[in-house]
Amino acid sequence: xxxxxxxxxxxxxxxxxxxxxxxxxxxxxxxxxxxxxxxxxxxxxxxxxxxxxxxxxxxxxxxxxxxxxxxxxxxxxxxxxxxxxxxxxxxxxxxxxxxxxxxxxxxxxxxxxxxxxxxxxxxxxxxxxxxxxxxxxxxxxxxxxxxxxxxxxxxxxxxxxxxxxxxxxxxxxxxxxxxxxxxxxxxxxxxxxxxxxxxxxxxxxxxxxxxxxxxxxxxxxxxxxxxxxxxxxxxxxxxxxxxxxxxxxxxxxxxxxxxxxxxxxxxxxxxxxxxxxxxxxxxxxxxxxxxxxxxxxxxxxxxxxxxxxxxxxxxxxxxxxxxxxxxxxxxxxxxxxxxxxxxxxxxxxxxxxxxxxxxxxxxxxxxxxxxxxxxxxxxxxxxxxxxxxxxxxxxxxxxxxxxxxxxxxxxxxxxxxxxxxxxxxxxxxxxxxxxxxxxxxxxxxxxxxxxxxxxxxxxxxxxxxxxxxxxxxxxxxxxxxxxxxxxxxxxxxxxxxxxxxxxxxxxxxxxxxxxxxxxxxxxxxxxxxxxxxxxxxxxxxxxxxxxxxxxxxxxxxxxxxxxxxxxxxxxxxxxxx
RNA sequence: CGGGGCGUAGCGCAGUUUGGUAGCGCACCAGUUUCGGGUACUGGGGGUCGGCGGUUCGAGUCCGCCCGCCCCGACCA
Numbered sequence: 001x002x003x004x005x006x007x008x009x010x011x012x013x014x015x016x017x018x019x020x021x022x023x024x025x026x027x028x029x030x031x032x033x034x035x036x037x038x039x040x041x042x043x044x045x046x047x048x049x050x051x052x053x054x055x056x057x058x059x060x061x062x063x064x065x066x067x068x069x070x071x072x073x074x075x076x077x078x079x080x081x082x083x084x085x086x087x088x089x090x091x092x093x094x095x096x097x098x099x100x101x102x103x104x105x106x107x108x109x110x111x112x113x114x115x116x117x118x119x120x121x122x123x124x125x126x127x128x129x130x131x132x133x134x135x136x137x138x139x140x141x142x143x144x145x146x147x148x149x150x151x152x153x154x155x156x157x158x159x160x161x162x163x164x165x166x167x168x169x170x171x172x173x174x175x176x177x178x179x180x181x182x183x184x185x186x187x188x189x190x191x192x193x194x195x196x197x198x199x200x201x202x203x204x205x206x207x208x209x210x211x212x213x214x215x216x217x218x219x220x221x222x223x224x225x226x227x228x229x230x231x232x233x234x235x236x237x238x239x240x241x242x243x244x245x246x247x248x249x250x251x252x253x254x255x256x257x258x259x260x261x262x263x264x265x266x267x268x269x270x271x272x273x274x275x276x277x278x279x280x281x282x283x284x285x286x287x288x289x290x291x292x293x294x295x296x297x298x299x300x301x302x303x304x305x306x307x308x309x310x311x312x313x314x315x316x317x318x319x320x321x322x323x324x325x326x327x328x329x330x331x332x333x334x335x336x337x338x339x340x341x342x343x344x345x346x347x348x349x350x351x352x353x354x355x356x357x358x359x360x361x362x363x364x365x366x367x368x369x370x371x372x373x374x375x376x377x378x379x380x381x382x383x384x385x386x387x388x389x390x391x392x393x394x395x396x397x398x399x400x401x402x403x404x405x406x407x408x409x410x411x412x413x414x415x416x417x418x419x420x421x422x423x424x425x426x427x428x429x430x431x432x433x434x435x436x437x438x439x440x441x442x443x444x445x446x447x448x449x450x451x452x453x454x455x456x457x458x459x460x461x462x463x464x465x466x467x468x469x470x471x472x473x474x475x476x477x478x479x480x481x482x483x484x485x486x487x488x489x490x491x492x493x494x495x496x497x498x499x500x501x502x503x504x505x506x507x508x509x510x511x512x513x514x515x516x517x518x519x520x521x522x523x524x525x526x527x528x529x530x531x532x533x534x535x536x537x538x539x540x541x542x543x544x545x546x547x548x549x550x551x552x553x554x555x556x557x558x559x560x561x562x563x564x565x566x567x568x569x570x571x572x573x574x575x576x577x
Numbered sequence: 578c579g580g581g582g583c584g585u586a587g588c589g590c591a592g593u594u595u596g597g598u599a600g601c602g603c604a605c606c607a608g609u610u611u612c613g614g615g616u617a618c619u620g621g622g623g624g625u626c627g628g629c630g631g632u633u634c635g636a637g638u639c640c641g642c643c644c645g646c647c648c649c650g651a652c653c654a
Contacts, residue, residue: 009587009604011588011589011603011604012588012589012603012604012615013588013589013602013603013604014589015588015589016583016588016589016647017646017647019647019648034646036645036646037645037646037647143578143651144648146647146648259654260653260654261653261654262653277653277654278653278654279652279653279654280654293652293653295653296653297652297653298652298653299652299653300652304652314578314651315651315652315654316654318654321654326654327654328654329654330654331654358654384652477612477613478612478613480612509615510611510612510613510614510615511612511613511614512612512613512614512615512616513614513615514614514615515613515614515615516614516615517615519614530613531612531613532613533613540613
């Protein structure tokens, strides 16, 4: 591609819209431009990156035996009603009507559609297993779109769906996808970890997320410093060192005006660990719940939702609290005053012999409360794990918290959708069995942006060669010298002929402009042709990732460039970490 | 959804307090200059001041409604 005939427009100034580096660089580098909140146009550079990532994904999916299709973006509501998600999915689902008033959705995911396809064609177990995938534009009406492609509303996603005749088959399909995903992200040059994850609204049992490690990630993950345990905090567990404490008599004490854990504990001289904090929530069905966790623990909302079978959950207002007959700041599990509010305690609560709890009476708390003796309720794991706690897997290592960008997610769905949608096949015994499904997603744009978040410097992007918009850039620093121009032109044509992916900056611009654009766009291998070296018969070769320049005979550029290119690709094949 | 902020040229912003016919930098066009890290100078084009309505002789500026965008929060009762 000749720069002068391309559609690449870089921006000098920081973009107000962007709050993280990768987003800023995508905009400034002319990779994309915003059309509306969370909706972007991909410009030629951005498109090339998208294509490169997609190609890697395709190769690995194909290699794993998956088959590419392309499903409809717009889907009839009937399918979503059949699966039950028409009501479950919430406001992120963009619902639209056609001229006849019929309901449709712009697909945020394709379980329903693919299940419908498969049930139409797969009738017997001999046709299984099958894994169908597509790379497609999806839409989720995000609560708060941000960070460019990281959390957009419209986004390009690879999604795959496996269908098996039994659970073992499903496990195998899942395993294959996990291997494929590891290959994909390694080939994209990313530093990532796979972690145990919550299944969210997709449903199902096991699931793993592929996280690109980055401080700007939206997800928090915990990893063990001794073994390979890694989990999203949403479902992470830990072993905590417990001290039961001394058993004491239950006593009511006046705590006027002390309504927060820290105030109460300070006032009573108690350790917050020996207190129970109450959190009252209402779920999507209008049911009320009161969760008790230890005073210095945090409630893990995802765990709370799972424990209550809720899809959405919201903290109740002070006003609602009052209507429920609950005293703000003095809520306690002993003689809990409202039967319509379901009470759940975190397991840790049961391990303390004496707790400070609210007395359900304004201005009073109870001390010495003990689970089983003074109160009982449903128990659940409700707490957020903390850094430094003991690994639940090896039982030795300590847990460390990190942040990650979720670029891939694989699930074992089981028969959730096939049952709901009556998608069945006949097994060896002629019995109708719902398919055992798995689903596997990769955010294509997000993967590209995560790569920038991990690979950049103060001047711009440093693309891994496998997903760079071009592999090589030739910069002609002196466009008025006919000799140099002819040389560059023929070098460019040679590269093209050799099948190298090359950008040739032939613009009549100042050297500084071109060199800055070169750094910003971040193409990994650069060939710089300037007057000084050229007169000595040399051109300059450098890699974007380091500042070293090598002067090389102008007639042996091709060989050296190919060498560098092969080296960069080889590095991505080697196992990381 | 709650709170805060912003909307003036393609981008980044000033002007709004005190109403008087719109400006700066970058980008763009023409010319001169410069030529290995965003060159300097001269001249130029480009605006329904987010939209609608109101107040006023006169509104970017004051008032009302609406729209769009951004940030923070939505775990401690």
